Amino acid sequence: MLLGGNETTRKIDSFAINELKIPSIVLMENAAISFVKHIDDNEDNFLIICGKGNNGGDGYTIARQLFSKNKNVKIFCISNENMSHDCFVNYEICKNMGIEIFYKIEELDRLLLECDVVIEGIFGTGLNSEIKGKYHEIIEKINFLNKNKIIYSIDIPSGINGDTGEIMGISVKSDITISFVTYKKGFLKSDIKNYLGKVVIENIGLNENKISHIVNEYYLTPEMIKSFHIKRNENSHKGDFGKVLIFAGSSGFYGAGNIVAKSCMRSGAGLTTVITDKNNFSLNVFVPEAMSFPVNFENIEENFEKLENKILNSDVIAIGPGIGKSHKALKIFEKLISFEKNYKGNNIKLVLDADALNLLSENRELFEKIKNRSILTPHVVEFSRLTGFSPEEINKDKFEIAKEFSQKYRINLLLKGENTIITNGEKIFVNSTGNSHMANGGMGDCLTGIICSLAGQKYDLLESAIIGAYLHGKVADELLKKQYIINATHIIENISGFMNKIF
Numbered sequence: 001m002l003l004g005g006n007e008t009t010r011k012i013d014s015f016a017i018n019e020l021k022i023p024s025i026v027l028m029e030n031a032a033i034s035f036v037k038h039i040d041d042n043e044d045n046f047l048i049i050c051g052k053g054n055n056g057g058d059g060y061t062i063a064r065q066l067f068s069k070n071k072n073v074k075i076f077c078i079s080n081e082n083m084s085h086d087c088f089v090n091y092e093i094c095k096n097m098g099i100e101i102f103y104k105i106e107e108l109d110r111l112l113l114e115c116d117v118v119i120e121g122i123f124g125t126g127l128n129s130e131i132k133g134k135y136h137e138i139i140e141k142i143n144f145l146n147k148n149k150i151i152y153s154i155d156i157p158s159g160i161n162g163d164t165g166e167i168m169g170i171s172v173k174s175d176i177t178i179s180f181v182t183y184k185k186g187f188l189k190s191d192i193k194n195y196l197g198k199v200v201i202e203n204i205g206l207n208e209n210k211i212s213h214i215v216n217e218y219y220l221t222p223e224m225i226k227s228f229h230i231k232r233n234e235n236s237h238k239g240d241f242g243k244v245l246i247f248a249g250s251s252g253f254y255g256a257g258n259i260v261a262k263s264c265m266r267s268g269a270g271l272t273t274v275i276t277d278k279n280n281f282s283l284n285v286f287v288p289e290a291m292s293f294p295v296n297f298e299n300i301e302e303n304f305e306k307l308e309n310k311i312l313n314s315d316v317i318a319i320g321p322g323i324g325k326s327h328k329a330l331k332i333f334e335k336l337i338s339f340e341k342n343y344k345g346n347n348i349k350l351v352l353d354a355d356a357l358n359l360l361s362e363n364r365e366l367f368e369k370i371k372n373r374s375i376l377t378p379h380v381v382e383f384s385r386l387t388g389f390s391p392e393e394i395n396k397d398k399f400e401i402a403k404e405f406s407q408k409y410r411i412n413l414l415l416k417g418e419n420t421i422i423t424n425g426e427k428i429f430v431n432s433t434g435n436s437h438m439a440n441g442g443m444g445d446c447l448t449g450i451i452c453s454l455a456g457q458k459y460d461l462l463e464s465a466i467i468g469a470y471l472h473g474k475v476a477d478e479l480l481k482k483q484y485i486i487n488a489t490h491i492i493e494n495i496s497g498f499m500n501k502i503f
């Protein structure tokens with residue numbers, strides 16, 4: 001699904017009108033047709049509240065379409081002065097058709113009380129300042145008199161800023177928001193969910209692929225995830241699903257390595273090996289399917305010859321969770337990224353998380369070794385160390401900062417958190433799954449395991465991160481229906497079942 005702000009909407013509009021030569025009034029008609037599809041045919045008693053821009057124009061167009069289906073339709077016109085052209089045309093048609101139009105604010109209470117469905121087209125992407133006066137009063141009335149009614153918003157609940165999600169003084173509280181072409185960036189803001197209600201994105205007669213040069217941001221949907229799926233050949237063997245080498249966990253943090261390994265195995269990697277201290281036996285108990293590569297941490301170099309062979313046999317190497325920032329950890333990290341290609345001549349894909357990112361922040365020359373073959377999966381604090389921006393600065397402008405960072409170092413980036421973003425420096429994908437009930441230790445390790453597993457199964461790193469983040473959050477969202485807290489172990493136990501459902 002395309003993602004965009006107000007400017008994107010204007011660009012798409014202008015492309016459709018000026019390049020594709022679709023008259024704007026046709027776009028408005030298409031928007032209205034798509035909108036009306038979502039209205040229950042049993043509903044019969046509508047009040048449409050219209051502003052004077054194109055959002056109001058959509059309102060008049062929807063009104064006459066419902067009217068032509070013999071529905072009981074009334075319109076409240078907020079202003080018929082300085083209407084946009086297409087708004088005026090549709091307003092005139094409504095008048096000519098004999099739809100009842102009301103103008104006086106004194107009548108609005110009664111109209112609201114009498115109707116069963118309110119459709120509001122007051123402001124959409126054109127809202128440009130704090131809402132005051134008459135407009136404020138009208139929105140207040142809609143929110144106050146909404147008992148036992150369904151409130152539909154056209155494009156955006158009037159009052160929400162489509163770019164930032166900020167409430168511009170006041171906003172309609174909607175039950176259903178039917179928005180056009182793009183999922184609005186402003187909808188990502190977490191504390192406006194109860195203003196948006198259910199969100200539906202509808203088409204206005206444009207082919208999504210033909211406008212992809214205008215939009216390079218996407219909001220993940222199950223259809224997108226499914227479209228990435230690579231079918232498993234019936235005659236395949238474990239070697240076909242990736243040899244994944246994991247360097248995670250150290251004394252006090254062996255759990256991290258175990259979680260990465262287990263989620264890697266449970267999400268389908270062919271062969272998983274964990275580099276771990278020779279005295280750590282917990283891996284065999286927690287994930288008997290995984291292999292261990294025991295190292296003597298007292299004398300790191302003595303393991304390197306055997307390790308080289310292991311590296312050159314790998315398709316993917318995941319590094320970071322729970323390894324600490326010691327000199328020894330750094331030495332192993334450096335060794336693991338020292339070969340670009342494996343015995344098969346393919347790039348060895350790298351998944352770097354947690355302490356690998358912290359080590360990278362302090363040893364920036366290592367960026368040269370990881371370029372063009374890695375994904376970094378920081379949370380905002382780790383990303384702050386990598387970029388030098390404060391977490392506040394990142395949160396304010398995370399799309400741009402993430403994209404620039406990815407371009408600069410030629411890496412893929414997954415920035416974790418609510419609305420996790422994934423970028424290759426050109427496109428940005430925003431995850432639509434996940435919830436605060438999964439915010440607990442080990443969750444990131446679990447994600448690393450899923451991503452390196454998918455990378456082993458021949459998904460490229462960008463796809464692995466996209467699918468991984470979506471699945472990880474999706475499992476948590478589904479589990480939330482029956483439990484309050486979701487730990488990494490819960491995700492691991494359920495991921496395969498959800499892969500089955502989605503693929």
Ligand SMILES: NC(=O)C1=CN([C@@H]2O[C@H](COP(=O)(O)OP(=O)(O)OC[C@H]3O[C@@H](n4cnc5c(N)ncnc54)[C@H](O)[C@@H]3O)[C@@H](O)[C@H]2O)[C@@H](O)CC1
Pocket residue numbers: 009012013027028031051052053054055056057058084122123124125126127128129130131132135154155156180181204
């Ligand atoms: N490509 C698309 O996505 C399409 C968009 N369409 C509709 O067009 C809408 C955008 O239309 P417009 O650009 O005309 O904008 P709007 O209709 O959202 O609002 C603009 C009008 O409101 C006024 N206004 C803005 N802020 C105000 C405030 N705080 N107080 C009082 N008045 C204020 C402006 O002066 C202008 O008259 C979209 O939201 C959508 O509903 C559809 O017609 C179909 C095509």
Ligand SMILES: Nc1ncnc2c1ncn2[C@@H]1O[C@H](COP(=O)(O)OP(=O)(O)O)[C@@H](O)[C@H]1O
Pocket residue numbers: 379416417418419420433434435436437438439440441442443444445446447472473
């Ligand atoms: N409020 C939230 N909404 C969506 N996802 C969340 C939320 N809180 C945490 N997550 C997800 O949980 C994971 C936590 O990762 P991370 O911070 O690295 O945890 P840890 O280091 O403990 O393993 C990330 O994938 C993140 O996107």
Ligand SMILES: [K+]
Pocket residue numbers: 055120121122123124153154155156157158
């Ligand atoms: K609206």
